[in-house]
Amino acid sequence: xxxxxxxxxxxxxxxxxxxxxxxxxxxxxxxxxxxxxxxxxxxxxxxxxxxxxxxxxxxxxxxxxxxxxxxxxxxxxxxxxxxxxxxxxxxxxxxxxxxxxxxxxxxxxxxxxxxxxxxxxxxxxxxxxxxxxxxxxxxxxxxxxxxxxxxxxxxxxxxxxxxxxxxxxxxxxxxxxxxxxxxxxxxxxxxxxxxxxxxxxxxxxxxxxxxxxxxxxxxxxxxxxxxxxxxxxxxxxxxxxxxxxxxxxxxxxxxxxxxxxxxxxxxxxxxxxxxxxxxxxxxxxxxxxxxxxxxxxxxxx
Numbered sequence: 001x002x003x004x005x006x007x008x009x010x011x012x013x014x015x016x017x018x019x020x021x022x023x024x025x026x027x028x029x030x031x032x033x034x035x036x037x038x039x040x041x042x043x044x045x046x047x048x049x050x051x052x053x054x055x056x057x058x059x060x061x062x063x064x065x066x067x068x069x070x071x072x073x074x075x076x077x078x079x080x081x082x083x084x085x086x087x088x089x090x091x092x093x094x095x096x097x098x099x100x101x102x103x104x105x106x107x108x109x110x111x112x113x114x115x116x117x118x119x120x121x122x123x124x125x126x127x128x129x130x131x132x133x134x135x136x137x138x139x140x141x142x143x144x145x146x147x148x149x150x151x152x153x154x155x156x157x158x159x160x161x162x163x164x165x166x167x168x169x170x171x172x173x174x175x176x177x178x179x180x181x182x183x184x185x186x187x188x189x190x191x192x193x194x195x196x197x198x199x200x201x202x203x204x205x206x207x208x209x210x211x212x213x214x215x216x217x218x219x220x221x222x223x224x225x226x227x228x229x230x231x232x233x234x235x236x237x238x239x240x241x242x243x244x245x246x247x248x249x250x251x252x253x254x255x256x257x258x259x260x261x262x263x264x265x266x267x268x269x270x271x272x273x274x275x276x277x278x279x280x281x282x283x284x285x286x287x288x289x290x291x292x293x294x295x296x297x298x299x300x301x
Contacts, residue, residue, distance in 0.1 A: 002261040003269065011265065013087050014078055016221035021268035024227055028254045040046055040260050042284050046075050047261040067291050072283045076263055076276055077214065082145075085113045094219065098179040099124070101201050101216070105171050108211045109163075111145025124172055133168040136258065154203050174201055182216060182223060189229035190214075190275075207233055214275055227253055230274035235282035249274045249281070 011017065029035065032242040049061040060068050071219045074080050086107045093100035103121045110116055119135040136143065144150070144163065155161055177200055185193060190213050198204055198214075217224035229252045232240060240247065253274050263270040272280075289295030 002048075002051075003056075003264045004047065004261060005267070006270070009053065010078065010084070013084065014133075014218040016226075017265040017270060019221045020033075020270050020273060021227075021265050024254050024272060026254060027256045028251070030255045030257050031251075033243070039280065039284050040257065042287055043075050043280060046283075050074055050079060051261070054188050057103060068249050070286075070290055072286065073279060075272075075280060076270070077279055078218065082111075082113060083215070087215070089113060089116070093301055097183060097220075098176050100177045100219075101182065101212075102172060102175040103274065104215055105175060105208075105212055107145055108208055108215070109150070109167055109171070109205075110143075112143065114145045115139065122168060122172055124176065126169075127167050128174070129168045130174055133164050136164045138166060154205070185223040187222065187225045189225050190231050191229045193224060194231060206231060217275075226273040226275040228274055229231075230278055232278055235285060236278045239281035239285050249277045252277045 006017070018271070045062055045064055045067055048068060052061045062068050077083055086104070089107070090100055090103055093103060097218075102124070103116075106122050107113060107116055118139060119132050122129055122132060150163065152163070155166050160166040178197055181191070181196055181200060188196075190210060192204060193213050194209055197209060198206070210233070213224050214226065217226045230249055232249065240249065253272065262272070286295055
């Protein structure tokens with residue numbers, strides 16, 4: 001099995017690597033499944049593509065026409081450029097968990113680091129945040145990322161009925177209380193964390209809060225457990241359901257799968273977490289849809 005040592009900048013950017021180099025227990029034998037074999041081939045090719053890019057090789061990076069022409073997220077979310085950019089930008093706040101969490105949420109709701117860079121980070125200062133609000137309003141569109149859908153209907157009947165008001169006025173209002181909840185966590189699963197956070201947050205942004213909690217786990221691994229009881233988004237569910245009733249992402253976390261390339265941290269394998277597998281399932285659904293001539297075509301550039 002090939003392995004790929006983490007780039008030095010990522011070894012220090014995130015703090016969860018040690019936790020994810022410990023083999024999940026109990027270890028189980030892989031199931032016999034043609035579907036799993038297809039997924040593992042997809043994982044292998046995606047990792048090989050990432051490795052070739054890291055090595056500075058020129059395209060094409062693969063003979064697979066779908067992977068060659070269309071965009072997919074990495075097997076490890078930690079390798080995605082936007083995630084790297086967000087964590088690099090938030091380094092100055094790491095000593096202040098409340099302020100770090102506030103601006104992490106701001107980044108994940110805006111989904112465009114360039115916009116946050118232009119308008120500035122948020123503070124727990126209402127008057128200051130009004131200036132960020134005005135700068136957001138003045139920016140030309142598109143100023144928000146298109147990767148995720150923001151369900152505007154969730155906020156339309158409230159006093160924070162626009163993205164700009166919600167991001168700059170509501171987030172600072174509620175985030176200290178949410179930060180206090182998370183500060184008390186010890187190895188809490190994402191689903192359990194969501195059940196405790198969302199009632200206080202006041203809006204059921206399951207997807208966005210799952211993203212935020214993953215980021216929390218990257219910097220504060222003792223608080224959030226990404227290995228089990230993970231939220232399965234609508235993009236990943238179709239792949240999960242193909243395994244049959246009762247199959248869970250956690251089954252794959254525990255499997256001793258030795259024939260796919262993994263990242264390594266100082267020579268130790270970085271095992272795929274439930275979070276990683278959920279992302280893989282989502283991207284594999286996109287891949288199979290494109291092979292069948294359907295689905296959204298996000299061309300690779």
